[in-house]
Structure formats: structure tokens, C-alpha cells
Amino acid sequence: MSNVVSIQDSALHHSHEAHESHHHQSFISKYVFSQDHKTIAKQFLITGIIWAVVGAFFSVVFRLQLGFPDSTFPFLENLFGHWAKGGKITPEFYYALVTMHGTILVFFVLTAGLSGTFANFLIPLQIGARDMASPLLNMLSYWFFFAASIVMIVSLFVQTGPASGGWTIYPPLSALGEASVGSVVGMDYWLVSIGLFIISSLLGGLNYVSTILNLRTKGMSMTRMPLTIWGLFFTAILGILSFPVLLSGAVLLLFDRNLGTSFFLSDIIVAGKILPNEGGSPILFQHLFWFLGHPEVYIVILPAMGITSEILAINSRKPIFGYMAMIGSFFAICTLAFLVWAHHMFVTGMNPFLGAVFVLLTLLIAVPSAVKVFNWLTTLWRGNIRFTPAMVAAIGFVSLFISGGLTGIFVGNAALDIALHDTYFIIAHFHLVMGVAAFFGMFAGIYHWFPKMYGREMNNTLAYIHIWVTLIGAYLIFWPMHYTGLAGMPRRYYDYSNWESFKMFGGMNQFISIVVIIVFITQFLFIINFFYSIWRGRRATENPWGATTLEWTTPVNPGHGNWPGEIPEVHRWAYDYSKDGKDFIMQTTPVGEEETKGH
Amino acid sequence: MNTVAMEQNNRIHPFKFNLWIAIGSMVMMFAGLTSAYIVKRNQAGWQDYQLPPEFLYSTAAIIISSLTMVLAKRAFKGRMMARYRKLIFATLSLGIVFVVLQVLGFTHLYRMGLTHNSTVSVSFLYVIVGFHALHVAGGIVALLVLALRSRSKKERNYSSISVELAGIYWHFVDLLWIYLLVFMFMIR
Ligand code: HEM
């Protein structure tokens, strides 16, 4: 293939150029409209961090309301104006905050921020490619995400406020301007923003898949790839197949909102007025939403699983236990992820037989999940463990995933879920298993690959404080919610002190809110550490963790094209730790004559 | 083209591969819409409708355009550029005819009082067929670019990859249309 060779040459040429004539590349093409996968990864990461601060701050504000329903906080009025008259947020604004918190964290932080960062950064570096299959699409993927972000931010400032029907945007609440202020125009912004977001994630996803399948270096067979890559690969496939379905739901909802159709609306009376809509079904929307929504939770968690697998093996100085089982369980999780969406809809009055089928399929997911957990624990078992910050975060991930996964088995049973649905038990379940766990995967990844990203190291002391306070804080916040949920406390209420039966949880709610504030402040240790270290951190060495994978064979600050010379060839899998008396053997080291047979 | 990288085992051109994956996700979108349609179809309040005849005529246009597309690609590969130019213009024109006929079909429906918000079944028809027409319009833009380029004399425009990409996409929207048509004939 002649065109292939010439492309390679131009790539080499390009990378030399980048080294020698640094000052020739303009600021704009180097840092703004960059097509270098490493720069795009950092753009995703930093945008994600900004969103995380905003989303977390929203949760602090609504936790103030939940924990201290009788107090006023004058600074809120300064910040939010008429939304917080007299220092107390309005019920409408409470719903807007909850909705934005969910939307921002699920989509903008834990999907774009997590996959966008690590897929972009690690795929070419770990499989031995100079860049993505299509750097242009890759750049567009970021800019669509950016546009989605802008639209969402604008929605925060419209007169009637942002969307406020929950991150799951169920109609009719989301479909009718009469139903809530957030549905007047905020919801349109939400839909447009998510539409742009979906395009971004599709552009990114197809690039990731195509790069992994087509651009691996010589010797890098699929079963020699690090598990991070496998995690990102399955994540991308899930996204490609599930996001378009949400897009179709979003389009139908836009029609219902703006063009008078009735896909999701029927027989509605608002404030005594009968609406003309007839023949639609709000449940239909739930099907469309959760057909994405459930795979989406795995889109969030699979990258974190891959990162964790990698970091546990490296810092236990042991091969990952059950490499093929890890890939198999990824595959099983992905397949099942498409077959369980209705477990979010047990209370919609579905046919009990259908419900039973979904219970069965849902509980089946526990099997591959458990395989992964046991493999992680076995990898740690008798390892020569190095408690680097990344390692502590990765162990935190495993802990959180177990804690939250166990309650999955509770709510996966329709008989129990009918009582637990939409209570704080659900909040506890998914924050532990998805929200906080995925954050820990992300922290682990950042602490681990920061030296590769910026050529410097982060401060360990700050990192340890950050991780431990966050981990303990997360448990203190979410553990009590299991009990309040079991006691029937529903989610998405503005003020529980109005109900006799929930009054007794006032103290508990207060306690949770205080911990939330502490954890929120602790995140600034991370942020300070991150930005300070970019410029002032200790200079990193080439392979600071003694890892075997290809990214650590590049220069400390790899240029465009990643390797100055030829792309290295791969001779073995990524997990030759403590083998034949050696601490670790790089993937690029040829297999020796005497060597014990390995992977 | 700024395609850095790749010396290794790429058996298939990365753009083509990307297109196939993108087609996968478009299929999922239409699968979402048509399954929503089926779910709704089985609930109360569904009204039957007649497809306007223009939709049938437009089918003929797009099927023929797929054939001219195949021939165009063959001509291009055989470096018969005059023939290629004619065929790509034919494909482009048929594509435009398709969209025009679809628009006429919708005006027909509209005149019969079957507006986009008259009843759910017809709303679905508007959204699904309209969405497909948008995809065709995207293909028309691609064909337009090819048609304009076919008049240029520059050597560098002689790579067949863009013709192949446009061809794959064009056959995809053609097949998608046939699927949708059969679907809406069978399930009303
Ligand atoms: C052992 C495996 C799991 C089972 C059996 C399970 C089951 C369920 C069920 C039945 C619900 C619906 C509860 C309700 O609304 O009444 C639910 C909610 C949820 N699950 Fe899981 N789950 C599991 C693991 C996970 C994982 C790994 C994640 C994410 C990484 C996750 C994320 C979520 C989220 C985000 C929700 C709530 C969505 C919402 O209503 O806002 N779950 N889970």
C-alpha cells in the first residue's frame, strides 16, 4: 500500500518538525485548534475539571437546603439573585440545581471528561500509533463538546432558568412549558446541548474504535493490549450503539415541545385546562431514554475499570490476574448492558412476566462484575504493593464498586425495587457504584499519567490527603442514605421537614451536608496540586512507576507523533511483572531464549 | 489531509472504517425510531394512514441513483473520466429528484389534512421520513462536491477513496429508505 508508506513518512517528518521548530507553530494551532491527541486529551480533561467544580458546587447549594431547611444563607442571594431571595433557594431552583448536577456529572464530567481524556491520551500511546485514525474528527469531537458546554452554560442564565425535570428528563414534565419553569426554554437548551454532546461522543467513539482496530504497532495483537485500552474500546462501542437512540428520543421530545406533536403526551390537564395532545405515551420516552441510560452508566464505569486494572497490576508488581477473563467480562457486561434497561422502569406497570425477564438479565450482570472484582482482589493478593496515590485511588475504586454493586443486587429484584425505587437508597446505590467510583478511577488515572501528560510529578502529600478525605467522606455521605432510603425517604424533594415521617432524619441530613462541604473543599487540594504541578512540579523521569507499556518508551515530553524515531515493536503482553527475577519487562523487550513461557 | 500515523496492519482505509462505524450508529438511531413506532403502534389511539404515491416514485429515483453510483465508481476506477462525470451528475440529479418527490409527498399529506401533529402515526411518518431525507441531503452535498471536483484537472483529485466513501453512504441511505418503506407498508 503505497499511500500508507507516504503517510508514515510525512508523520515522521512532522514529528521532527515539531521538535525543531517549536516557535513556528502558532499558539492557536498548538493549543487551541490542535489535532494532536495529547493536547485534545488535556482539553477534555481541563474542561471536565471546570465542569466538575460547577456540578459539585451545585450539589453543595442544594445540600445546604436539604441539611438546613430553616436557615438562610445571604451569600446565595448575591450569587443567584431572585432564585435565592432572602438567602433561601426557591423550590424551582432546587430542581434546576439537581437536574444540572446530574446532567453535568454524568455527561460532561464522567463521560466526556473521563473517556475523552483517557481515550485520547492513552490509545495512540499505548498501542503504538502516532495519532488517532482521524485527528481532524478528533479535534471536531472536542469542539462539539465545547459547543455543547456553551449551550448548557447559556441555559443557566436564561430568565426562566435551566432544565429542571431531572437528568432523566421524563415527559410530561420536560415536554410542557406549563409544567415547570425549567421546561419553558431551559429544556430546549438542554436538548440542543445534549444533541451536540452526542455528536461529539460519536465522533470521538468511532475514532477510538477505528484507531484501536487499525493502527496498532507491529506485534501489538489485540490480546497484548493493556486493559485500559480494552476498557476504552468497549466504552466506545457502547457509546456508538446507544447514544443514537437517545438522540432519537431527544428529537421526538423537541417535536413534542415545539411542533405540537404528541409522541409522549396524552390526556393532560394542567391547572384545569385540557391540552389538545392525544395518543402519546410518556412510558415510550422512558424506554428510549434508558436504552441509552443503562449503557451510559457502563460508559462511565468501563474506562475506570480499565484504568484500575492497569494501576493495580503495576503497583502490586504482579501480572493482572485473569487477563482473558477481564476481557470476557467486559464483553459480557457490554452485551448485557443492552438488555436490562427496563430495570429502571419496574414501577411503570409493566407486565410482570417481562419484569421477571429483566430481573433475571439484570442479576446476570452481577456475574461478570464479580469476576472483575475477584480478579482485582487476586491481583492485590500477596503483591509487593506500592501505595502510590494512584494505587490508593484504584483500591478506593474497588472498594466503592463493591459497596455500590451489592446494593445493585437489591434493586435489581423487582419485588424490592418497587419499594426502593426513587428513594435515597437509589441515590446511595448509584453514587457509590458509579459516581464516586468513576471519580476514583479518574483520580487514579490522573495521578498515574500526570507525569506523561505534563512531564512533571504531582505532590504526593496533597494527593494522599485528597484521596483519603474524599474516600471517607464519600462513605459518610452515601452510607446513611441507604437507611433513609429503606425508611422510605423519597429522592428529589425540596424540604423533608414538612413530613412527620421524615422529620427524624433532619440531623442525619445536616450531618451529610456538612460532610459534603468538607469534601467539596478538599477537592481544591487536588485542583491546586494539578495546576501547580503543571508548571512547578518536580520534573518527571521517563518511566517513574516502572511500568511495561509503550507510553513510557516515549521521551518525557513526547512531541507530535509521539516517538522521535520509529515506533517500537511489541514482543509480549503488558503484564510481565516480577518475572524470572526481573521486576518488570517492557513490552518492547524481545522474548529471551531462557525465558519461562508467558503470554 | 492530516492523517498522521499508521504503518501497521491497516487492511481497510481508516476513513472507510470510520464510515462503517458511523453507519452503525445511524442504524441504531433509526432502529430507535422504528422501535418506538412499533411500541406505539401496539397501544390504543393509533390511526392507520396511506403513504402518498410520491413516496413510491421517489423510491424508483433512489434505486436508479444507486445503480448510476455503482457505474460511476466503476468508470472512475477505469479512469473513464468523461463517463464518470456524466454518471456522477446523473446520481446527483436523481438524488435531488428523490428529495423533491419527498417534499411533494409531504405537501400531499398536508393538503389531505394529515399535518405533522394530526395524529401520532403521521407524526412518526414525518419524523422518520424527514430524518431519512436529511441524511439523503447530506449525501447530496457529498455528491455535489464530487461533481464539482470531477471537472477539475488536478491529478491529486484522482484518489478513489472519496468516490468510494460517497458510494457506500449513498447505498446506505438507499437501503435505509427501502427498509423504512417496507416497514411502513407492513406496519401501519
Ligand atoms: C450489580 C450490578 C447492578 C445492578 C443489579 C443494578 C441495578 C439497578 C437498578 C435495578 C436500578 C434502578 C433502581 C430504581 O430506580 O428503582 C439501578 C439504578 C442505577 N444504577 Fe445500578 N445496578 C448495578 C450496577 C450499576 C453500575 C455498575 C452502575 C454504574 C456504573 C450503576 C448505575 C446506576 C444508576 C446511575 C442508577 C440510577 C439512575 C437514576 O434513576 O437516576 N448501577 N441500578
Ligand SMILES: [Cu+2]
Ligand atoms: Cu441500569
